[in-house]
Amino acid sequence: MTAPDTSASPVPREAEPIKAVPVRHPGRWVAIAVIAVLAAMFVHLLVTNKAFNWPFMFQNMFTPPVIQGLFGTVAITILAMIIGVLLGIVVAVARLSDNPILRGVSWAYTWFFRAVPRYVLLIVMGNLGILWPRLEFGIPFDTYLGQLFGIENAHWRPFGIETRELLVGFWVGVLGLALSEAAYMAEIVRAGMLSVDPGQDEAATALGMSRGQALRRIVLPQAMRVIIPPTGNETIAMLKDTSLLIAVPVIRELFFQLSAIGNRTFQVFPMLVAAIIWYLFLVSILLVGQYFLEKRFSRGYGRTAKAKMKLEGLAAEHGANPEVP
């Protein structure tokens, strides 16, 4: 050791790296042992229990009806989410508008569709035919209006269709799930819009932008940062909730097809396991997508890469060096 030399500028010195005995974690080894035993028991169960009937499961989980059901499930998820998100934005904007009627209507919508369980809602939608055997379009309250003019049994409805034809399967399922989803998306979008600094809307307003312009150009793009991650969660939940469509029922749907095979052949359990495997597979794909999406939107302000791209585009237009023309 030498006395510190204050006159010279500081020079980095060599140092010996620390070599210490690490802390032991015996608890971890116990945990590993316990988990290993449990895992071994589980594998033993999977291999030896005849109820799984693996050969039957693998034979039947890739049959054409199941694959069709798989595509149906994916299609319903995508369609229901698209309609749900768009309708949710409309409901959220209405909820935050100055118009008290729109506010009331959107509140009532959210209240109703959040209060009714999806399964119940889907059963009701499948049974709407009880309420209206025929769906007809025309003048509302026509029979009463007719009486006013002395016409009995007025029937001013130019066209109509059998409800039973309309309420089969696919689109009822999409609509039911979308209506319910819109209520949840509305809350997510509303939270996103409220997270944007009110000064942004004010600045847009002060520039003479209309409410719609301010919303579209200024508020919603900034709200996306908050809206996107929970929307990923909603998509995953939606994929799983397509299994509820068995209530409508929707035939071109994964769980319906797998259950049908199980019920027909009395091999219920293998088909349930097949359902679990399929859902695990689909959700895993979505999880990967969500991972990248969240990474993209949690970055600083979420636009470093985009900024770079835009910069290159703009710079090219301006001849690389933006000078005043």
Add this chain to the structure above:
Amino acid sequence: MTSEQPARHRAPEDPAGGEPMVRTENVHKSFGSVKVLRGIDVTVPRGNVCVVLGPSGSGKSTFLRCINHLEKIDAGRIWVDGRLVGYQQKGDKLHELHDKAVAAQRREIGMVFQRFNLFPHMCALENVIEAPTMVKGQGKADARRRGMQLLDRVGLADKALNYPSQLSGGQQQRVAIARALAMDPKLMLFDEPTSALDPELVGDVLDAMKDLARSGMTMVVVTHEIGFAREVGDQLIFMDGGVVVESGAPREVLSNPQHPRTRDFLSKVL
């Protein structure tokens, strides 16, 4: 403090021979039970710079926001360029203007905020051209050319493609000034434009504002910059408790305040 009079090339007073740019008559505004404005009468002639001073809570920012109808007034009248703000007089009845008409009025009034309020998802140039292209329907190329001119005017042409988060506070505020100017306003409102800035960044923003004043722009400036008021201001208004306590030429009011509240305030600020 420089004693020289800045060279002002301003438009001749009242070319139309009549209306001032801003006239307010007995303006009242309450938030709930709190009376913020209690009868404001102010007249700002064309080309004038009106500096509004006052302690916080005196209602000066609210008054400014009433001028472009960001706040609805409860009583009184405000005219900008001879037109009633936010309302239409039909006979002896006052009709509220439709949102579209209010937006059209706001287009002619630029506003600069204390906290800049730049759009963070757009670069500086995009911030400037957003309103001209969206609201006025100006062509992208035209708007861009004009945007670059405006950014150059506030000394930020080289930052055109930077996002607000990459700019200092003073730079952001100058972009905000350029953004407001892009709509070719007849009147500019400044709401404490330098209060959120680090001291060494204030000068650049004040320079941009002085430049604007020299070009003949009518300006209403809420600020605590006494030096700016003395150098650039044509008239000074001192507000306290929702009323105008004292007004007049800045040099006179600042060097010889008549009202004890003004004297008290200036002694703390100067």
